[in-house]
Amino acid sequence: MKCADSEKLAVLWTKACPTVAGYVSSVIPDFHQAEDVLHQVAVIVVRKFDDYDQTKPFTPWALGVAKREVLKHRRNFATDRHVFAEDLLDVITAVYQEHADVLEERRRALHECLGKIEGRGRKALKLRYVEGLKPQGVAERLQVSAAAARMLLSRVRNVLRQCIQRHMNRATTS
Numbered sequence: 001m002k003c004a005d006s007e008k009l010a011v012l013w014t015k016a017c018p019t020v021a022g023y024v025s026s027v028i029p030d031f032h033q034a035e036d037v038l039h040q041v042a043v044i045v046v047r048k049f050d051d052y053d054q055t056k057p058f059t060p061w062a063l064g065v066a067k068r069e070v071l072k073h074r075r076n077f078a079t080d081r082h083v084f085a086e087d088l089l090d091v092i093t094a095v096y097q098e099h100a101d102v103l104e105e106r107r108r109a110l111h112e113c114l115g116k117i118e119g120r121g122r123k124a125l126k127l128r129y130v131e132g133l134k135p136q137g138v139a140e141r142l143q144v145s146a147a148a149a150r151m152l153l154s155r156v157r158n159v160l161r162q163c164i165q166r167h168m169n170r171a172t173t174s
Helices: 003-027 031-051 058-076 086-098 100-114 119-130 135-142 146-173
Strands: none
Touching: 003 031, 003 058, 003 086, 003 100, 031 058, 058 086, 058 100, 086 100, 100 146, 119 135, 119 146, 135 146
16 A cells, blocks of 8 residues: 555544444444454455545445444354344444434534533543443442432533534534
8 A cells, every 4th residue: 555545544544433433332232342343444444445436435435344344243243132133234334324424523523512521520421431330320439319410410411412412503504
């Protein structure tokens, strides 16, 4: 691969990776397995970049590579009850391919909006979504009642939802 091609691939993959990662993690619930599949997708994208038709959008192509890797992963874990039926996987893949640009914009909006959350709300989000604690666990760590933790998480999610919506509205009017 020529240097110019390497640079182009780096730019395209950097833009597509969050969407591909979201797709993979939505169909493979185990975080570590999803990460392994995503890494394999990245390797294959590099190897097959010469086969990519540069007149077409890159992210849907990368999602196609990801779908094949997900299917391969499914064959290896066929007895797992969390494995989606193949027709459902086709639907999920098609939706991700169709909405790749919007999903990327929403991911950027979420990242921007998360940066605005501070204090106890930020800590509650981290406990719930990074550490994976249930609301009762969040309550214990924050030393509040379970009801207070659920209310705090609800309020913070609502603030995030509104912030993302404002961001998306600005993006569509620009």
